[in-house]
Amino acid sequence: MDLEQQLRSVLTDDRLDVHLGPGAVQAVHDGVRRRRRRNAALSAAASFVLVAGGITTGVLATQGGSARLSPGPDQPGVSRTPKPGAVKPPAQAPEEVPWAALPDNPAKPFALPGTTPQPGVPACNAGQLSLTASQFQGATGSAAGGLTVTNNGATCGMQGSPQLTGYGESDQVIATSQGDDPFIVHPWFALRTGQQAQLPVQIFGDGSRCDLGPVKRLSVEVGAGGRPLSADVTWVDGRGVKPRCGTAPKSKQLDHYIASAGEWTRPDGSPHLPMADFSADSAQEPTTAMQGTTFRYQVLLSTGGAKVSPCLPYREQIIALDGTQTAYGTAYFRMNCAAMSASLTQGYTLDMQLALPKDIPVGTYALQWQTPIQGLGTGGSQTIQVTAAPPPCQQNQLDFSVGGTAAATGHFGQKVVLRNTSARACSLRGYPGVQFVNADGAPMRTVPHHGASFLWSTGSYETVRLAPGAPASFELGGVDIDVNGQQCPVASVVKVIAPGLFTQVPVQINWPYCLKGNVDVSPVVAGVKGPA
Amino acid sequence: MSTDAEAFDAFVRARMPALLRFAHAVTGDPHTAADLVQDALVRTGMRWSRLDKTGDPEAYVRRAILNGRTSRWRKLHRETLVHEMPERMPANEPARHDEQLWDLLKTLPHKQRAVIVLRYYEDMSEEQIAATLGCAPGTVKSQASKALAKLRAAMPDKEASWT
Numbered sequence: 001m002d003l004e005q006q007l008r009s010v011l012t013d014d015r016l017d018v019h020l021g022p023g024a025v026q027a028v029h030d031g032v033r034r035r036r037r038r039n040a041a042l043s044a045a046a047s048f049v050l051v052a053g054g055i056t057t058g059v060l061a062t063q064g065g066s067a068r069l070s071p072g073p074d075q076p077g078v079s080r081t082p083k084p085g086a087v088k089p090p091a092q093a094p095e096e097v098p099w100a101a102l103p104d105n106p107a108k109p110f111a112l113p114g115t116t117p118q119p120g121v122p123a124c125n126a127g128q129l130s131l132t133a134s135q136f137q138g139a140t141g142s143a144a145g146g147l148t149v150t151n152n153g154a155t156c157g158m159q160g161s162p163q164l165t166g167y168g169e170s171d172q173v174i175a176t177s178q179g180d181d182p183f184i185v186h187p188w189f190a191l192r193t194g195q196q197a198q199l200p201v202q203i204f205g206d207g208s209r210c211d212l213g214p215v216k217r218l219s220v221e222v223g224a225g226g227r228p229l230s231a232d233v234t235w236v237d238g239r240g241v242k243p244r245c246g247t248a249p250k251s252k253q254l255d256h257y258i259a260s261a262g263e264w265t266r267p268d269g270s271p272h273l274p275m276a277d278f279s280a281d282s283a284q285e286p287t288t289a290m291q292g293t294t295f296r297y298q299v300l301l302s303t304g305g306a307k308v309s310p311c312l313p314y315r316e317q318i319i320a321l322d323g324t325q326t327a328y329g330t331a332y333f334r335m336n337c338a339a340m341s342a343s344l345t346q347g348y349t350l351d352m353q354l355a356l357p358k359d360i361p362v363g364t365y366a367l368q369w370q371t372p373i374q375g376l377g378t379g380g381s382q383t384i385q386v387t388a389a390p391p392p393c394q395q396n397q398l399d400f401s402v403g404g405t406a407a408a409t410g411h412f413g414q415k416v417v418l419r420n421t422s423a424r425a426c427s428l429r430g431y432p433g434v435q436f437v438n439a440d441g442a443p444m445r446t447v448p449h450h451g452a453s454f455l456w457s458t459g460s461y462e463t464v465r466l467a468p469g470a471p472a473s474f475e476l477g478g479v480d481i482d483v484n485g486q487q488c489p490v491a492s493v494v495k496v497i498a499p500g501l502f503t504q505v506p507v508q509i510n511w512p513y514c515l516k517g518n519v520d521v522s523p524v525v526a527g528v529k530g531p532a
Numbered sequence: 533m534s535t536d537a538e539a540f541d542a543f544v545r546a547r548m549p550a551l552l553r554f555a556h557a558v559t560g561d562p563h564t565a566a567d568l569v570q571d572a573l574v575r576t577g578m579r580w581s582r583l584d585k586t587g588d589p590e591a592y593v594r595r596a597i598l599n600g601r602t603s604r605w606r607k608l609h610r611e612t613l614v615h616e617m618p619e620r621m622p623a624n625e626p627a628r629h630d631e632q633l634w635d636l637l638k639t640l641p642h643k644q645r646a647v648i649v650l651r652y653y654e655d656m657s658e659e660q661i662a663a664t665l666g667c668a669p670g671t672v673k674s675q676a677s678k679a680l681a682k683l684r685a686a687m688p689d690k691e692a693s694w695t
Contacts, residue, residue, distance in 0.1 A: 032577035
């Protein structure tokens with residue numbers, strides 16, 4: 001049997017059958033109904049109602065590192081709208097917003113309206129609050145429920161996403177939550193005497209051992225300190241909360257469940273942060289990327305026609321999937337809001353790029369993209385394999401030659417080509433050293449400038465892989481008429497030091513030596529693109 | 533039920549088992565498959581009236597499954613933990629002669645696996661696959677040949693012992 005027949009046989013045999021539970025079809029209808037109701041609700045978060053008085057509704061969506069009130073990443077609109085050609089697009093195509101390097105300072109808190117405590121209102125402390133828990137029920141892959149606090153004291157302020165701890169049958173700790181992400185901002189609101197605040201909670205067990213037993217009690221730390229508040233929790237059947245467990249291979253299973261808290265809100269889901277009902281999804285992620293390179297991807301931002309205001313910062317990073325969850329390449333930028341049209345579009349396709357450090361360990365990673373609004377982020381939809389860069393090029397592997405020139409209204413550009421003449425791949429990263437020399441062999445004053453020029457737009461560089469025989473190149477940029485209108489003398493040779501190396505190699509050129517030797521120098525890039 | 537709702541219900545009942553198989557083949561994991569299909573069908577239901585008239589709902593669902601993503605949280609944690617696909621579901625399933633191929637399939641990159649599944653399970657043409665995946669037919673061709681080459685190369689001493 002040939003491979004193609006084998007494939008047909010493997011793919012059509014019954015191992016692929018997935019058992020369809022009796023409620024599977026109904027669950028789809030319920031899901032549609034829930035989502036409709038949710039979207040129809042004036043307030044985005046109002047659909048989460050704690051199980052109380054026999055009224056149940058709402059399913060938590062998780063994103064952004066913890067549970068949050070819906071709507072989550074599944075707003076109708078841009079997200080997951082198939083590309084034209086796949087299915088006739090039900091909505092207009094999202095507008096593409098080019099990437100721009102607009103660094104954001106994460107140390108400066110993002111001032112989103114509704115997230116600043118009101119002066120004079122103290123934070124609520126555990127002593128003035130009492131805690132109750134809703135019944136938990138199944139959500140996609142997790143157990144979902146909620147905690148409610150009642151303020152028995154004077155008016156105080158609630159804010160944030162607290163730490164949770166879950167206890168098992170013999171009161172041992174069997175569930176813990178991750179710390180709050182300092183990049184995320186949370187709504188602040190005043191809780192008057194007798195008023196309630198609620199917190200959506202999810203418990204995940206997919207990666208955990210199955211013999212942990214049910215969670216019987218949850219405790220939560222409230223902002224202003226004091227003893228953690230604690231409440232008994234139950235499944236809809238009255239027993240403890242036991243999430244789906246043991247999906248991971250035995251050797252990798254955790255000895256606890258992961259608890260995940262949303263953020264405190266009023267029972268009606270208010271206050272609503274601006275843009276909290278946006279959703280984001282990533283697209284065009286690469287499957288592999290080499291150490292030290294920059295890869296591009298896209299974020300599909302669904303705004304439902306609302307404006308991105310204030311302009312949002314975002315954090316991007318890739319997370320090691322080796323169990324350590326280490327983040328690499330973390331960078332903070334602001335969205336290119338100036339390039340977003342004011343027209344009433346349903347969303348945007350944001351072009352993104354992420355620079356991998358040159359020394360990031362080889363392995364499997366997941367991309368994370370996150371704004372300061374909880375739930376408005378994306379990531380982990382696929383894995384990215386980081387591959388090793390070849391060793392740095394050695395002098396004896398490289399051949400230097402002159403490339404093409406470019407001229408434009410008084411400007412002059414010269415390309416220099418570096419070729420790997422060896423039989424082994426090697427890498428170059430960074431800027432070359434350059435030194436002009438005149439026809440008599442005398443060195444001329446040379447003042448290199450790194451960064452953008454009239455020929456290239458960025459000063460950032462990547463690790464360039466040179467396969468055997470492959471070229472890389474850099475460019476020199478300057479002017480061909482001096483500032484005073486005089487013709488410039490000629491530099492007939494440029495001595496080049498490849499990045500990471502030490503030897504000057506002369507390359508014959510015909511360079512208009514102007515501006516007292518000031519010259520723009522580009523980083524080494526792959527190939528011999530551009531003006532050749 | 534309105535006509536729309538009836539049509540959607542019929543669609544779900546008729547296509548769900550096949551979509552589950554498809555998702556299972558693509559993800560290699562029945563639990564993930566169930567989540568993805570559920571989610572994709574809900575999404576489809578949300579825009580059913582438009583899709584039913586103007587589009588190909590099944591292609592839309594498949595697309596949604598392929599794009600389908602559970603939350604970042606679950607992905608990170610779950611994929612951290614099951615990054616190497618669980619060898620297989622705990623037992624009671626006798627080893628099969630084509631077990632190797634199935635395991636190899638699961639090692640293919642997402643897109644290549646999707647191409648293989650659409651081609652050999654769904655019997656789609658390159659154009660149909662391209663439309664479902666939202667890429668050029670050329671990409672389908674190259675992904676398919678890469679995937680086949682990888683499978684061939686990875687099969688230890690194979691075809692003889694398998695037939």
